[in-house]
Amino acid sequence: MLEKLRELDARVVERMSQIHRPVLDKIMVAFTYAGTAGLIWWVLYIIPLLITKHFRVGIILTTTLGVNYLLGEIIIKKKVGRDRPSTQISDEDMKINKPKDHSFPSGHSASSFCAFTVLFWTCPPWMWIPAFFLACTIAYSRVYLRVHYLTDVLGGVALGILDGSLVTFVFHFILFRS
Numbered sequence: 001m002l003e004k005l006r007e008l009d010a011r012v013v014e015r016m017s018q019i020h021r022p023v024l025d026k027i028m029v030a031f032t033y034a035g036t037a038g039l040i041w042w043v044l045y046i047i048p049l050l051i052t053k054h055f056r057v058g059i060i061l062t063t064t065l066g067v068n069y070l071l072g073e074i075i076i077k078k079k080v081g082r083d084r085p086s087t088q089i090s091d092e093d094m095k096i097n098k099p100k101d102h103s104f105p106s107g108h109s110a111s112s113f114c115a116f117t118v119l120f121w122t123c124p125p126w127m128w129i130p131a132f133f134l135a136c137t138i139a140y141s142r143v144y145l146r147v148h149y150l151t152d153v154l155g156g157v158a159l160g161i162l163d164g165s166l167v168t169f170v171f172h173f174i175l176f177r178s
Contacts (some may be wrong), residue, residue: 013085016146017093025095025135028141032096033149035108035138038065041115045131056171057122061115061166064167068114072105072159080104086147106148107140109156110163117164122172 014149034040040162049058084103112135119128139157142148148156 003139005151009085012143012150013146016144019144020095024109024144027161028144030135031094031134031141032145032147034107035112035141038111040134040138041065041111042066043114044134045119045127056121057061057118058124060171061172062119062167064110064114064118064164067167068160070108070167072106072110072156073101076099076105076159077102077107080098082149082152085149096147099147103148104152104154104155105159106139106142106152108142109135109153110160111149112138113157113160113161114164117161118168121165121168 040150046058046065049055049061061163082104084099086098089098091098115177116128116135118123139153143150143153
């Protein structure tokens with residue numbers, strides 16, 4: 001099964017190299033940069049939530065992104081040590097600078113789905129539906145730009161949903177219980 005996943009990853013990377021278009025390249029680069037360090041989540045959600053009566057959701061989001069970073073970037077990525085697909089792509093063919101860290105799981109995807117999940121559990125649909133589409137686009141941009149394999153992104157999505165759900169549960173049902 002592992003070999004089949006590797007084959008799938010290789011096919012997706014190859015397919016991504018075939019669908020690049022100048023306008024789409026610019027859009028995907030913008031979404032990738034927006035997802036770097038969770039920037040978009042801070043600007044669109046965390047800061048506004050922290051300065052309103054919904055500050056508890058802002059606290060949950062901030063904590064969840066921290067837990068997600070610790071698990072994904074510090075622990076899992078270093079343990080797995082998977083090379084990125086971009087290591088086999090020339091610098092001229094890259095649309096962004098090649099990341100220097102490991103590939104699995106995708107941190108952009110993990111943090112994006114982590115933020116979406118917290119919003120899903122704690123906010124009305126008008127807040128989490130756009131977050132879902134934003135998270136999907138950021139995750140897709142990582143595969144499109146060939147800095148992650150599909151399985152890296154899926155692993156990041158799973159980690160983000162798990163972290164977001166668990167931390168929200170702890171805060172919402174245990175710490176903030178009134």
